Amino acid sequence: MPAIPRQIFDERLITGLGYAGLLPMLLCVMFINAPWSLPVLEGYSLAIIAFLAGAWWATALMHRDCTAADVRAVLILSNATVIAAVAAVALMDSGSLLVLAVLFACLLKGENQMAVFRQQPDYYRGMRTGVSAVAIALHLVAFTLVA
Numbered sequence: 432m433p434a435i436p437r438q439i440f441d442e443r444l445i446t447g448l449g450y451a452g453l454l455p456m457l458l459c460v461m462f463i464n465a466p467w468s469l470p471v472l473e474g475y476s477l478a479i480i481a482f483l484a485g486a487w488w489a490t491a492l493m494h495r496d497c498t499a500a501d502v503r504a505v506l507i508l509s510n511a512t513v514i515a516a517v518a519a520v521a522l523m524d525s526g527s528l529l530v531l532a533v534l535f536a537c538l539l540k541g542e543n544q545m546a547v548f549r550q551q552p553d554y555y556r557g558m559r560t561g562v563s564a565v566a567i568a569l570h571l572v573a574f575t576l577v578a
Contacts, residue, residue, distance in 0.1 A: 442554045449558045452479065456569045463576045472573060473520045476531045479566075480516045483538050484509035487547075494547045501546050508541060525577045532570035539563040 459472035491497070491505035512534055519530035539559060542548045551559075 442552075446554060446558045449562045450565075453562060453565050453569070456566060460569050460573045460576070463573055469525065469573075469577060472570075473527055473531070476535075476566075476570070477516050477520050480531070480534055480538065481513050484513045487538075487541070491547045494550075497546050505541075505545060505547050512537060525574055528570045528574040528577075532567045532574075535563050535566050535570070 455475045456472060459468045459475070462468050487505050487509040491502045494502070516531060516534050519527040519534075523530065542551065542559060543556070
C-alpha cells in the first residue's frame with residue numbers, strides 16, 4: 432500500500448479535526464432540554480471562539496507582508512470578539528446563542544476579508560466555511576428550541 436503524501440494527510444487531519452470539533456455542539460443541541468446542555472454549549476463555544484481568536488494573533492504576528500495597521504486590526508478585533516463572547520455568556524440567558532452565532536460569522540468573515548489571512552490554503556478556507564456554517568446553524572437551532 433503506497434504511503435499517503437504528508438500534505439494530503441495533514442489536510443485530512445486538519446479537516447477531520449475541524450469537523451470533529453462540532454460534535455460537542457451537536458450533542459448539546461440533541462440534548463438541549465438537559466440541564467447541562469446550554470451551559471456546556473455556551474462554554475464550549477466560548478472556548479472555540481477564544482481558540483480561533485488566538486490563532487488570529489499567531490497568524491498576524493507571523494505574517495510579514497501586511498501593514499502594521501492590518502496587524503493591529505486583527506489583534507484588536509480578535510480581543511473584542513472574545514470579550515463580546517464572554518459578556519454574552521456571562522450576562523445573557525439563551526440570547527447568548529444568537530451572539531455566539533454572530534461571532535462565529537464575524538470570525539469567518541474576517542478570515543475571508545482581511546489581508547493577513549490571504550495565504551490560508553484553499554482546503555482550510557473550505558473547512559472553516561463548512562464548520563462555521565454548521566456551528567452557526569446549531570446555535571440558531573438551539574436558540575429556537577430553548578427560547
